[in-house]
Amino acid sequence: MDRSGLSPLVPLLGPPPEPLTPERADAARNRARLLDAARRILDQDGPDALTMDRLATESGVGKGTIFRRFGSRAGLFEALLDESERAFQLRFLSGPPPLGPGAPAVERLVAFGRERLATYSVVAEVMRAAERPVTERAAIPVRRVVEVHIALLVREAGYPADVPVLAFNLMAVLDAIVQLPGDEITRMLPRLSDGWEELVRRVLRG
Amino acid sequence: MDRSGLSPLVPLLGPPPEPLTPERADAARNRARLLDAARRILDQDGPDALTMDRLATESGVGKGTIFRRFGSRAGLFEALLDESERAFQLRFLSGPPPLGPGAPAVERLVAFGRERLATYSVVAEVMRAAERPVTERAAIPVRRVVEVHIALLVREAGYPADVPVLAFNLMAVLDAIVQLPGDEITRMLPRLSDGWEELVRRVLRG
């Protein structure tokens, strides 16, 4: 939850909307400092070492400011993931097929899942750290976008039953990979990707 | 994680094994006190109000003792769920069909999912409170049991591709319901149940 005005992940396409009153210079500077310091700690010592107190100390920014900016520890991690998420959204919303428009719905769905699993497997550690209390998950903007996109493809593929429910269930399948321990993720990734394709084709075949 | 010797959920059938050295009388008494007090707080004020300090105070048992017994807050909630979990295991492992043995694999799987969704929807609040860090989830005994059972049925149904992966994915689908906000759960339960059946039949039909 970035309260500064650069709302993350929501706009679906293009750069985020400019805030009505532009961000103050010191605020922008501190945001940059925070993200830099966060990435440095993350690279050096991993997510567990990234405590809010340490981040405050090493970034030279007060603790209260961090929470004003990102709302929570989870919000900070989401901001860290924001850049790559936004790029991914662009690819499946307007990039070349089979991920983007132009390919048959089932093919797009297969490609989407494969890409997403691969992405998740790389950033799983950070995603785990970004985890919010389960109840809040549904409200995370990026998840809404993904769910809507899946639902669209499922409908386009002619699924005759409850489309939103299937989309919800397929999301759950794609999310599950992050709960694997770090070393198993790479090992299982090919099998999970094939399993996804098998699942999608079976569920959506006439 | 109950370290007392009454290991939960593992034995699959029948009562848990007796510990080599039986539990001391005071330990047993305190365990009962703790579970009683926990249930009372839970009923009165909900999971958020069940803090370890309050539980220590109201049960008259020291805080250190609570953690010796249950290992963590999540472990306490698992112990609270243990009784009904054990009953559920009995039903699908040796109860009457279609949940228990005797019915075709697909029918058993459909019944299993419906039952599990219904159960989850009732105890979702407690389950959320029992949530462990995602990485640890795979290690929870009850989850292993469920995964093995699903894998068994999937194989018996003649699924020709990667059976463990499909079992993993189906588990994720059944788990997803707990992330719905409390009021939506009851509303969505019928649709999710039908969605489960649809999914299973499509994936496992010849």
Add this chain to the structure above:
DNA sequence: CGTTTAACCGGACCGCGGTCCGTTTATTCC
């Protein structure tokens, strides 16, 4: 019984995420 021993007990203590509110400062308007 009395002694021994090992398990049990409990509350002081720790580091964490998150909040609060008095202070500082960038920006705007005369």
Add this chain to the structure above:
DNA sequence: GGAATAAACGGACCGCGGTCCGGTTAAACG
């Protein structure tokens, strides 16, 4: 430039889950 104002700031503070260790007590044995 100087005054006014709203935003940004930051560190003291809180309650939480979890740990630690010296004191206590139940059980086993002669």
